[in-house]
Amino acid sequence: MPDPSAQGYDVIVLGAGAAGLFCAGRAGQRGLSCCVVDHARKPAEKVRISGGGRCNFTNIDTMPERFLSQNPHFAKSALARYTPGDFLDLMTRHALTWHEKTLGQLFCDQKSGAIIDMLLAELEAGGGDLRLDTAIEAVTANDDGFEVETPRGRLTAPRLVVATGGLSIPKMGATGFAYELARRFGHDIVEPRPGLVPFTMEGEAREAFAAMSGVSTPVTARADGPAFTEAMLFTHRGLSGPAMLQVSSYWQEGASVSIDLFAGADGAGILKELKAEHPMKSLAGALETRFARRLVDYLVESGRVSNTGRLADTGHRELETIASQLQCFDVRPAGTEGWRTAEVTTGGIDTAGLSSKTMESRHRPGLYFIGECVDVTGWLGGYNFQWAWASAAACAAAL
Numbered sequence: 001m002p003d004p005s006a007q008g009y010d011v012i013v014l015g016a017g018a019a020g021l022f023c024a025g026r027a028g029q030r031g032l033s034c035c036v037v038d039h040a041r042k043p044a045e046k047v048r049i050s051g052g053g054r055c056n057f058t059n060i061d062t063m064p065e066r067f068l069s070q071n072p073h074f075a076k077s078a079l080a081r082y083t084p085g086d087f088l089d090l091m092t093r094h095a096l097t098w099h100e101k102t103l104g105q106l107f108c109d110q111k112s113g114a115i116i117d118m119l120l121a122e123l124e125a126g127g128g129d130l131r132l133d134t135a136i137e138a139v140t141a142n143d144d145g146f147e148v149e150t151p152r153g154r155l156t157a158p159r160l161v162v163a164t165g166g167l168s169i170p171k172m173g174a175t176g177f178a179y180e181l182a183r184r185f186g187h188d189i190v191e192p193r194p195g196l197v198p199f200t201m202e203g204e205a206r207e208a209f210a211a212m213s214g215v216s217t218p219v220t221a222r223a224d225g226p227a228f229t230e231a232m233l234f235t236h237r238g239l240s241g242p243a244m245l246q247v248s249s250y251w252q253e254g255a256s257v258s259i260d261l262f263a264g265a266d267g268a269g270i271l272k273e274l275k276a277e278h279p280m281k282s283l284a285g286a287l288e289t290r291f292a293r294r295l296v297d298y299l300v301e302s303g304r305v306s307n308t309g310r311l312a313d314t315g316h317r318e319l320e321t322i323a324s325q326l327q328c329f330d331v332r333p334a335g336t337e338g339w340r341t342a343e344v345t346t347g348g349i350d351t352a353g354l355s356s357k358t359m360e361s362r363h364r365p366g367l368y369f370i371g372e373c374v375d376v377t378g379w380l381g382g383y384n385f386q387w388a389w390a391s392a393a394a395c396a397a398a399l
Contacts, residue, residue: 005153006154011161011399012146012157015164017165017388018371021123023393023395023396024128025126026393029126030399032399034129036131038164039134044168046165064076066193067376067387077394078356078387086389089243094121104305105381134151135150146367158383162373166192166372167342168342168372170257170337186353188349189347195344195377196249197245199251200335201239208302210235212220215234216231221246223248223257224250229243231243245343255332261291287305305322343380344377347375347377348372354374357397357398359374370395371391372384
């Protein structure tokens with residue numbers, strides 16, 4: 001029997017982040033009554049801080065191969081049916097503009113708040129309700145659908161969408177709520193791990209890298225996955241920068257990270273050119289034209305580069321050996337900075353229990369999971385927002 005004291009909707013969406021707001025807005029504009037519930041005081045905080053406040057809202061080079069999942073095929077359907085171009089069309093309708101920063105990364109000219117305002121406007125256009133600062137005390141299922149208990153009353157709906165995110169950035173309210181709820185309905189969880197997160201070092205390496213804190217240099221880096229050619233940043237705790245954040249999602253504890261300080265270029269050729277251009281300098285002195293002084297000092301101190309003798313007196317074979325060493329600047333991180341600074345969660349709700357077309361649970365009809373809580377994690381650079389939009393759109397179309 002329906003509870004006469006409860007407020008009924010067609011759809012309840014748990015989570016007022018990118019995926020939740022976007023899903024509710026689209027569902028509402030299809031004629032469904034929607035209520036979005038979140039314990040946070042403000043909506044879409046991850047959107048707000050993204051891209052240094054500019055919101056790197058998508059990537060024009062989005063493709064399924066740039067997402068991690070135990071099932072690499074799962075994301076294909078949703079990503080194909082809602083593309084970066086579709087989101088750009090939405091932004092155009094809201095008079096928002098954008099620019100490409102690098103590697104297909106698109107940023108909002110009007111800053112992140114404009115993206116949030118757009119999501120809220122879409123929700124309002126669909127007549128959706130937004131209940132912020134509202135704890136979710138209990139979620140139960142019955143023959144009529146779902147009941148959500150909150151301090152402000154009970155909500156009911158035949159369909160429930162879970163978009164409460166993963167475990168990254170707990171200071172913004174991240175919790176394991178989605179995983180706990182999924183387990184209750186028979187879903188397996190791929191162990192969540194911090195993704196897109198800086199590495200930490202220990203011992204001599206930590207001290208040496210701390211001395212180079214703030215130094216950034218282009219590298220090609222690889223862990224147990226694809227190679228990334230982007231900037232690497234030395235920090236007081238270890239290594240960061242886009243290249244390190246990218247490989248962190250693939251890195252396994254105890255493993256090494258392979259780093260090429262020549263960023264994929266012909267290292268031996270570069271050293272030979274330096275010899276021709278600066279024959280009277282030492283190798284270290286010549287390398288200062290290419291690398292930061294503190295990095296060169298470290299290469300000397302660690303025995304990889306000589307600071308004595310002239311390049312004119314250094315044979316090509318020796319230069320080739322040194323180049324090989326600089327192209328194998330491998331490190332073994334002690335760990336990562338963890339959930340505190342992780343931009344995303346890798347792992348999550350096993351996709352084997354979800355429909356790739358609708359995001360609906362295979363264990364409980366009417367239950368859907370979208371966004372970061374699902375075992376689909378994108379590369380750095382707008383890919384995770386595109387998954388939020390695409391998974392939300394797939395879900396909304398099926399509600």
